[in-house]
Ligand code: SF4
Ligand code: SF4
């Protein structure tokens with residue numbers, strides 16, 4: 001974690017919360033933005049800043065799929081929803097299709113470190129299933145064609 | 156606090172309980188046992204496992220009884236078909252992926268899952284799928300903890316106990332759903348209290364003891380109820396052996412006051428008993444300085460000759476305050492009646508005067524004070540010492556009670572401690588200025604409230620600011636504490652060993668207690684003692700000025716200082732060190748070494764070759780806890796019985812037998828006795844013990860007064876040159892007294908001796924955790940790794956007093972109130 005991030009946690013995030021530990025999720029998100037994932041040292045540092053135990057930070061990180069704990073991801077992290085609505089609307093097929101297009105299996109990263117593919121649970125956008133999330137953006141009502149276009153744009 | 160009562164019906168039976176009681180507890184009172192997993196007494200409620208569901212009339216869904224408080228006129232059913240079916244279903248779920256590897260699980264035979272399935276479980280599983288095996292191996296999390304994550308039922312007891320009771324919080328629930336795993340940060344080795352509380356509370360074979368692994372099955376074990384010998388919290392525990400090897404110490408939730416609580420020393424220090432280093436036969440020193448084994452007959456004959464040769468004036472004895480009441484009683488009787496001297500002590504570390512004052516101020520001669528009662532007071536004040544390391548389980552009790560009741564906890568001591576994080580206010584006093592600190596409190600109290608009381612006139616002339624300048628505590632903080640004390644309904648004071656060691660603050664404490672008794676009324680004082688039976692040693696009259704029951708001795712003898720001086724002047728013909736390593740503990744190493752070398756005949760009876768033992772003319776082996784019966788009196792005044800789990804091996808004998816036989820050899824009518832005989836005599840002879848019955852009971856009050864306490868109200872900051880450190884000593888978290896250094900397990904927890912300083916000092920010296928520094932004073936140098944203690948101010952250092960060869964007392968100058976040392980970073984040559 002660099003000095004700037006540390007200052008941002010202390011100056012911008014912490015003042016929003018009554019107890020220091022409440023700033024855990026926001027701080028983790030901020031730190032993750034740097035390189036896409038959280039290292040052991042990041043979690044220790046967050047724990048120190050927020051008066052927590054490192055294991056508590058790890059537990060938060062491993063509870064939510066949005067954090068990548070000790071798991072480097074590519075420039076674009078593709079998260080495919082595999083929960084009920086998306087599955088019914090062909091989410092599994094979308095997943096297979098992406099695997100084919102990128103030539104990697106779920107959980108892997110492409111050799112050029114551009115894409116990482118993960119499955120996640122309900123993204124809260126069931127009305128527009130199937131859905132994927134790439135970094136912070138949602139792509140909805142997907143079809144094979146749409147997926148191809150998206151990947152093409154990001155390549 | 157609510158005190159109202161609530162009446163409800165459980166399975167048709169009417170019960171009346173205190174408002175706020177959980178249905179679970181109310182049911183127990185009514186005689187109905189509800190199965191549980193996640194519930195654990197004294198932990199925050201979780202209500203996650205659903206084992207304890209009950210039916211409540213008028214509520215459509217079943218309710219978890221472990222987090223649902225009773226309401227008036229509730230009608231609860233704990234044994235209906237729905238409840239039974241649900242229990243069985245919950246267990247079926249738990250078993251769906253449970254490995255059921257009971258035959259190789261250490262917990263087999265004492266597992267809550269086994270027991271509950273046996274009692275409530277489905278007789279048949281309906282899950283046809285293959286079980287998921289989430290982890291292929293067990294994880295070693297510490298030298299004492301191994302974790303099998305497959306067996307976990309996710310009750311979170313381990314996580315909660317570590318945080319809420321132990322105060323470490325180094326365990327977390329990592330992952331979610333069936334993948335959730337209660338473990339350390341990234342499964343790395345734990346840097347924690349190693350107390351094993353996580354193991355003790357785990358209902359299944361998930362958290363397990365590494366040293367006990369695959370060593371025994373519970374039904375193979377022979378057990379005996381005992382008392383921990385490592386500090387005066389005096390935790391009850393059960394020692395268990397397989398064959399002749401003691402393999403486990405477990406807490407005794409059914410009848411010990413400490414319930415499931417034990418610290419690392421109590422839970423893992425049992426292996427001293429099995430140590431290969433123990434002294435196994437009597438040894439006599441040859442002319443060339445080597446030791447030769449001799450028979451007991453010959454040894455006792457030599458002892459007798461030495462006693463007779465020396466004569467009463469030139470004889471003395473020091474007995475360890477970790478022995479049983481029976482042994483201590485007989486020791487002083489032997490010294491007084493057979494040897495004919497009152498030259499005796501039960502410590503190497505402080506003067507008889509200091510102990511008299513402390514006894515008076517801390518209410519030692521009175522009856523008992525329960526630690527729970529003290530901890531539940533509206534305001535709890537901890538004075539001096541390092542409670543979290545000296546008396547770990549007392550620390551656990553204070554923490555969880557404070558967490559649940561949110562009462563005011565105040566700490567005033569020279570070093571940082573783990574309990575600081577629970578305290579509303581934690582202040583650092585300059586070492587050996589507890590007296591000044593209490594005087595400041597007294598002054599602040601009379602500023603707020605007019606008190607006319609004897610002894611208080613002198614306080615008028617003082618100012619809080621002046622005293623604050625001595626003890627180093629901010630005047631506003633002192634006034635804040637005083638204000639809390641005045642509005643409290645009850646006050647608990649815990650008085651640490653530092654007050655004894657530095658002869659500091661007893662007079663002021665007595666005055667404070669008297670003042671509070673006049674204002675608050677309900678005042679409970681609990682001494683914090685570092686030796687398991689210090690209180691018993693005093694009760695039994697192992698003291699140069701006091702006979703059993705605090706009766707003033709007809710003729711006073713020398714205390715340990717007097718004994719050392721007498722020896723140094725060549726005036727001591729016979730010295731009996733019973734379990735006490737004077738050389739390792741007396742606050743002037745060079746002086747005591749010279750003195751011991753001048754003793755006519757030195758007898759050391761101990762379990763191990765202590766520092767003093769090689770200087771002895773005669774070394775006698777000694778049985779230790781677990782090998783003898785007897786009673787111990789903890790710091791609360793709780794008299795607890797302990798049983799032997801096995802006989803002492805070979806030629807090892809109990810002090811009782813040794814003293815009895817030696818006495819009998821000299822005086823025909825001195826009887827060779829058994830513990831039961833001595834206990835009967837104690838009950839007759841020692842006031843306060845007559846009414847003690849059973850495994851555990853508080854002693855009654857003894858004498859009227861042992862010391863006249865008048866504060867002088869003159870204070871000074873102990874000397875210290877710029878850049879130097881005051882050197883404090885005491886027990887380490889993993890070590891109590893000198894015995895525990897022979898426990899292989901405890902030794903593994905802490906590699907060796909350390910020197911502890913605060914983070915500001917570490918920064919100033921440019922050293923980090925584990926870096927080597929050189930400690931130097933009085934011509935001695937020692938290279939030690941640094942341990943950083945948050946909250947300890949610069950200028951204060953600590954070295955445990957537990958290590959042979961790294962003796963802290965080399966640095967002590969007994970003529971100084973607090974000795975100082977220089978500490979500098981140690982760089983290897985060429986660096
Ligand atoms: S041994 Fe004690 S301090 Fe360490 S993890 Fe277990 S409960 Fe926590
Ligand atoms: S390890 Fe044991 S105590 Fe901890 S959650 Fe699992 S079953 Fe409960």
Ligand code: SF4
Nearest residue numbers: 383386389390421548
């Ligand atoms: S050392 Fe003290 S606190 Fe620890 S188990 Fe023994 S008696 Fe209890």
Ligand code: FES
Nearest residue numbers: 081083086123125
């Ligand atoms: S199931 Fe995919 S967004 Fe809800």
Ligand code: FES
Nearest residue numbers: 193202204205221
């Ligand atoms: S014991 Fe009540 S829910 Fe677990």
